[in-house]
Amino acid sequence: MSANRSCLIVGAGIAGLTAAAALEAEGWAVVLLGKGRGPGGRMATRRIGESRLDHGAQFFTVRDARFREAAGRWEQAGWVAPWFSDGGHVRYRAAGGMNALAKHLAKPFDLRTEAKVKLLELADEGWQVTTESGQTLRAGALVLTPPAPQAIALLAACSSRFPSEISSILNAIVFDPCFALLVTIDGPGLVPSPGYIRPDQGPVEWIADNTQKGVSTGAAALTIHARADFSLHNLEAPQEYVAKLLLEAAKPWFGGQVTAWQLHRWRYSRPVDAGRRPACLFSRQPACLAIAGDAFGGSRLEGAFLSGLAAAESIGEAGS
Ligand SMILES: Cc1cc2nc3c(=O)[nH]c(=O)nc-3n(C[C@H](O)[C@H](O)[C@H](O)COP(=O)(O)OP(=O)(O)OC[C@H]3O[C@@H](n4cnc5c(N)ncnc54)[C@H](O)[C@@H]3O)c2cc1C
Incomplete structure (x- = not known):
């Protein structure tokens, strides 16, 4: 060059x-x-089996x-x-x-x-x-x-x-960190149409159903994003521990059994005060x-x- x-x-x-x-x-x-x-x-x-899930930017x-x-x-x-x-x-x-x-x-x-x-x-x-x-x-x-x-x-x-x-x-x-938990369920899931929910309390900030979103097909494939304060607090915690807390918090939207999960840690998820x-x-x-x-x-x-x-x-x- x-x-x-x-x-x-x-x-x-x-x-x-x-x-x-x-x-x-x-x-x-x-x-x-x-x-x-x-x-x-x-x-x-990311793919989990036949499912496809957006695990960073959602829209x-x-x-x-x-x-x-x-x-x-x-x-x-x-x-x-x-x-x-x-x-x-x-x-x-x-x-x-x-x-x-x-x-x-x-x-x-x-x-x-x-x-x-x-x-x-x-x-x-x-x-x-x-x-x-x-x-x-x-x-x-x-x-x-x-x-x-x-x-x-x-x-x-x-x-x-x-x-x-x-x-x-x-x-x-x-940058704020963010844990992204990807979960497949053996049923249609309970996230309301059109496939996302922002829980107003607890460690989970966002849940998207990639199947309703049109990214995946078949059973529900959920992307669960943790809040920044939860992610920062648990940044170095063992994966299984973080996943357990997020699985528990998101359970009301599962509507079936978890068939697989993967946890991803975004150390640099979103910058703070970027507009300035x-x-x-x-x-x-x-x-x-x-x-x-x-x-x-x-x-x-x-x-x-x-x-x-x-x-x-x-x-x-x-x-x-
Ligand atoms: C969990 C999460 C949810 C989000 N949700 C939304 C949303 O809903 N809507 C929205 O608009 N935005 C969202 N965002 C933010 C959005 O994803 C980012 O603002 C955008 O993708 C940033 O793009 P970028 O090119 O600046 O950085 P990046 O996409 O991070 O690109 C930087 C690149 O540099 C590469 N790199 C780093 N170091 C090296 C090296 N040494 N050598 C070679 N390559 C290197 C990295 O691999 C990466 O590919 C979200 C982000 C996260 C993490």
Whole structure:
């Protein structure tokens, strides 16, 4: 990859994928590096047997005109559809699960999966990035989209060369954790139509029935999200203990026997106070660097999308 109008993007969640699309549309050569087996990040969908369950982001909401335009294209393509409305907003689900949307969006790009970046170095005309497997790539510009604590660790070797404001903003970012318990039931389940409930007390914040949602087929397949305070309190507790508490709390909505469960711990689930920060962090010197993600644009898919867009715009202006 020659340094001129070339960009490496670390992270293939919605922020990275959006930045990639905007930069490629402006003629940039882009390579995406993601540590997962596929794209998506927190747009995550898992299988348990024949069931399919969204275990990160559950839906997205559209408020901004630029996101509306993108969501409109996705809806026309059949990738997303309205799930329900509340509070005056339509909540969209993705056909086949949130991760399927990420896969559609990633299709046009050079995406290197299972490529965990371990080292970022300033090189003559930009950046040199080294992955855990020893792959080395160079480019003129870099977009970082991992959650702030992971971005800080990656930048450790060179952060002193960038304006100190970047480190101070990154260091102040706090993420709430969230336990996601995925459960399959041997019956239809008791979550009311259209397939979600927000219990008003106890450790459970959200239950979605992926079958009613249209992501899974057959018996009920439930995603149970714990509240942030419960998740923080039990962050290092044994899985079986956390699962037992959540299974007990969600039992009234089961309507049958649990056939299987899996617990996932999102250490960095949603950023706190994301709306108060700029849409991305950017520095032109000593090398073109943009830092994006939901901690900047707002703590949701839409915010991460807008932050990815802002990162691409900053890099595009610097490179033109
Ligand atoms: C439980 C839960 C429920 C949610 N519910 C909703 C919801 O209903 N509606 C909504 O709008 N939003 C929701 N969100 C938030 C939404 O998922 C996020 O705002 C959005 O997905 C963030 O996208 P992103 O691209 O900024 O980050 P991510 O999706 O986290 O992407 C960052 C990527 O960087 C990668 N990465 C990290 N370190 C490295 C490395 N060293 N090398 C290579 N790659 C690396 C990660 O693997 C990841 O793929 C929820 C999130 C969670 C966890």
